Amino acid sequence: MGAHVSRNDFEWVHTEEPHASRRKIILEKYPEIKKLYGYDPLFKWVVLAMVLMQLLMLPLVKYMSWPVLLVVAYCFGGVINHSLMLAIHEIAHNLAFGHNRPLHNRLFGFFANLPIGVPVSISFKKYHLEHHRYQGDEVIDVDLPTLLEAKLFCTTGGKLVWLFLQPFFYALRPLVVRPKPPTPLEMINLVIQLFFDAVVVELFGWRALWYLLLGSFMAMGIHPVAGHFVSEHYMFRKGFETYSYYGPLNWITFNVGYHNEHHDFPAVPGRRLPEVKRIAPEFYDDLPHHTSWSSVLYDFVMDPDIGPYARIKRKHFGLKS
Numbered sequence: 001m002g003a004h005v006s007r008n009d010f011e012w013v014h015t016e017e018p019h020a021s022r023r024k025i026i027l028e029k030y031p032e033i034k035k036l037y038g039y040d041p042l043f044k045w046v047v048l049a050m051v052l053m054q055l056l057m058l059p060l061v062k063y064m065s066w067p068v069l070l071v072v073a074y075c076f077g078g079v080i081n082h083s084l085m086l087a088i089h090e091i092a093h094n095l096a097f098g099h100n101r102p103l104h105n106r107l108f109g110f111f112a113n114l115p116i117g118v119p120v121s122i123s124f125k126k127y128h129l130e131h132h133r134y135q136g137d138e139v140i141d142v143d144l145p146t147l148l149e150a151k152l153f154c155t156t157g158g159k160l161v162w163l164f165l166q167p168f169f170y171a172l173r174p175l176v177v178r179p180k181p182p183t184p185l186e187m188i189n190l191v192i193q194l195f196f197d198a199v200v201v202e203l204f205g206w207r208a209l210w211y212l213l214l215g216s217f218m219a220m221g222i223h224p225v226a227g228h229f230v231s232e233h234y235m236f237r238k239g240f241e242t243y244s245y246y247g248p249l250n251w252i253t254f255n256v257g258y259h260n261e262h263h264d265f266p267a268v269p270g271r272r273l274p275e276v277k278r279i280a281p282e283f284y285d286d287l288p289h290h291t292s293w294s295s296v297l298y299d300f301v302m303d304p305d306i307g308p309y310a311r312i313k314r315k316h317f318g319l320k321s
Contacts, residue, residue: 002157009309017134018241029280032279033276051111057211058200061077062204069210074219078214079225080215081216083253088120088121119189119190122185122188127142130142135233135263140316162308224249225252232256236299240287241311243290244284260284261273
């Protein structure tokens with residue numbers, strides 16, 4: 001299975017997560033960044049266009065052979081669905097309609113969720129906001145790989161398998177590590193999604209539904225846009241736990257690559273995150289960052305210093321979520 005990773009434990013620290021303190025320092029020097037807070041009025045139209053694009057594909061894919069369908073799902077449909085997942089990330093922060101319209105954001109999340117094929121919108125928000133507040137917490141932050149993942153996928157081949165299976169780990173890890181009872185909105189999300197999937201099968205056949213589902217799955221695994229899952233918080237440089245990516249794929253991922261900027265200012269919509277870096281360059285220019293998500297995936301697999309263990313963790317200390 002290839003070389004064994006050099007680490008045999010996570011990187012444990014006793015410091016607080018770095019973003020709240022850096023946000024305070026930056027705002028003291030650049031209070032004008034607060035003008036970037038709020039929602040992006042163009043966001044909903046971009047999401048609408050992506051959902052409609054996937055709907056327009058459905059009558060076409062029913063006539064595709066399976067090899068062609070898989071290529072189209074990987075190169076096109078999966079990219080759109082992954083972008084919609086990152087739209088749901090924006091919506092989780094109420095950046096579609098603003099913090100004063102939470103229900104509008106949740107309802108729009110149901111809509112953005114439709115082409116993905118499985119209900120994720122409400123559940124993602126439930127766990128993701130804790131990832132921001134308690135980054136690295138061994139109990140609360142479900143973005144951290146489990147000890148079992150780190151022990152099982154600790155070789156070159158094992159890490160490659162882990163990337164292929166990442167959609168399952170990303171979706172199921174919260175349910176195992178930190179299970180929470182389903183909320184009414186989650187049940188509504190489930191019913192709406194199942195109804196949509198049933199309509200797709202009835203109108204366009206099972207092949208159309210598989211196009212949506214396989215695209216979502218493939219674009220979360222070994223795929224350039226999936227590089228952000230690894231690039232954001234895996235420790236490529238000792239002592240640094242969040243990394244930005246400054247590359248062209250930000251154009252189709254709502255600037256999620258500006259990840260230090262996002263964690264520092266989660267109230268700033270993705271389209272304005274480059275402006276944060278422009279206003280306060282001295283806080284970001286010297287931080288280690290990535291320029292290629294494909295290189296991130298390659299390095300993750302091939303570099304023995306990097307793997308599921310390469311994450312900074314903090315003891316829980318009984319914090320309440």
